[in-house]
Amino acid sequence: MEFxxxxxxxxxxxxxxxxxxxxxxxxxxxxxxxxxTLFALEEAFPDAGRSLSLLEATCAAEGSGFSQAAFxxxxxxxxxxxxxxxxxxxxxFGKKCYALWKAxxxxxxxxxxxxxxSYAQDSLTWGDETAxxxxxxxxxxxxxx
Numbered sequence: 001m002e003f004x005x006x007x008x009x010x011x012x013x014x015x016x017x018x019x020x021x022x023x024x025x026x027x028x029x030x031x032x033x034x035x036x037t038l039f040a041l042e043e044a045f046p047d048a049g050r051s052l053s054l055l056e057a058t059c060a061a062e063g064s065g066f067s068q069a070a071f072x073x074x075x076x077x078x079x080x081x082x083x084x085x086x087x088x089x090x091x092x093f094g095k096k097c098y099a100l101w102k103a104x105x106x107x108x109x110x111x112x113x114x115x116x117x118s119y120a121q122d123s124l125t126w127g128d129e130t131a132x133x134x135x136x137x138x139x140x141x142x143x144x145x
Contacts, residue, residue, distance in 0.1 A: 002067055005055040006074035012048040013100055015082050060105060072113060076143035083136060090129060094121025113139035
């Protein structure tokens with residue numbers, strides 16, 4: 001679920017068009033068609049907001065087995081791909097990172113590498129693109145290894 005949640009967040013916030021989420025969802029559902037969660041996600045698709053709400057509730061549920069480390073790795077691996085493909089101007093990417101940070105569960109926001117998403121773009125205010133890139137690269141390395 002961590003990978004689906006990460007892909008859905010990036011889709012819902014406009015980092016990606018949603019193909020990776022759709023592929024992962026459909027593949028997971030084919031592997032486990034008896035899963036009520038995956039069935040509900042299939043029904044919610046292609047509504048990004050509804051899909052995200054379902055995933056947030058599923059991952060937040062007590063006993064869900066949600067792994068913060070697996071989620072961080074999935075999220076920052078996908079985010080790194082968007083970053084390296086240069087789909088956005090750096091300032092736009094920074095704003096989207098801040099929106100991503102705000103969309104995270106509050107239990108994750110104050111922890112690294114997630115916290116970096118809240119301040120990485122601040123250095124652009126004084127024209128320091130190098131600092132922003134360094135913050136992002138450090139977060140990618142921390143989450144992905």
